[in-house]
Amino acid sequence: MAATSPEKERQMLGLFLVPGVYMRVLAETVGKLGHNERQLFEGLNFTAEDLKANDSRVFVTDAILMAERALNLAGHQGLSFLLARELRLTVHGTLGFAALTSSTLGDALESVRRYLQLRAPFISMGFSDAGDKAIVTLKAEFEVPHLYHFLAETVAAMLMMLTDQLIDRDSAAELGYDLSAGNLEMIEVHLTGPEPEYFQKFADQIPVTVMYGQQSEMIVFPKPLLQARMRLADAEASKMARDQCEFELQKALKDQGDITFAIRNMLHVMPGPLPSLEAMAERFCVSSRTLKRRLAEKDTTYREVVESVLKDRAIQLLRYTNKSVSEIAYELGYADLSNFSRAFRKWTGKSASEFREDGPDPAPEMGP
Incomplete structure (x- = not known):
């Protein structure tokens, strides 16, 4: 692909940017695994210090390069699951708050689906109905063959960990799902890659059923479970958060230029x-x-x-x-x-x- 001029790069803003906080958490996670995270920044136009600003953004191409380097250093140690654990709700800003305060699990997932491109433009979510099942699909939006399995595993694990934290157990029980044991085994995560060696190390930390070697990346929910309330449901706060996300999205689309x-x-x-x-x-x-x-x-x-x-x-x-x-x-x-x-x-x-x-x-x- 031909290189773009600085002027054309400015026209590629909006949906081609990734919040710097994600790259900062990625670098910190690599460091915690015993690697020199400074290697991730070699040749890039920003430093770890630059990523500390709340409004920092990096081009998706730089984010992909950093992720590839991180994967080469620490992928074999289960970087995807460790990163998912570090990407706590507060890291996602208004999108995290919109999910946190949504009325139901289904509403929370819909917020993530619509605004995910503001946080992770290299992957998208889709919804489909399959009888008594609701299927969330994950799809790569950029040509990242070396990263695809890592990204899918990270995003799926993150969504499941957040679901585990946010879903109201009593509401789920009213719908016929007993979550008192702390697991969500009725939810299935399907991943196309082979089961990695590190998975068993993290299996008991993932509250859902994870299945490798599948035909596509998806998360399969029992449809009634989507009606379960969220622990901190707040209609007014959720609307404010979604309005802010919508404002960010429309600004990003406008920044695309031509x-x-x-x-x-x-x-x-x-x-x-x-x-x-x-x-x-x-x-x-x-x-x-x-x-x-x-x-x-x-x-x-x-x-x-x-x-x-x-x-x-x-x-x-x-x-x-x-x-x-x-x-x-x-x-x-x-x-x-x-x-x-x-x-x-x-x-x-x-x-x-x-x-x-x-x-x-x-x-x-x-x-x-």
């Missing part, structure tokens, strides 16, 4: 297949109709933006990897090789094989 540029940059770092117009509209907290209109104001469409990103990715994969054309087509989300071949010829005037044999064209650029 909507076309913002979407293109977001698509560039998302894993394939790329999201639909409706999914992207939800990401930007607008209706699909509004997103269409805003793109039309820039004389483009969502399909055109997506195709531009796919073209850039295809060129980069052909130029810098030894992957076969069929592998590249699959990675870009094409189920049919012939569809990819037609698209690539439309973009470049050449077949993918001809392009690779003829050598590189000028590098693709980000931005409108």
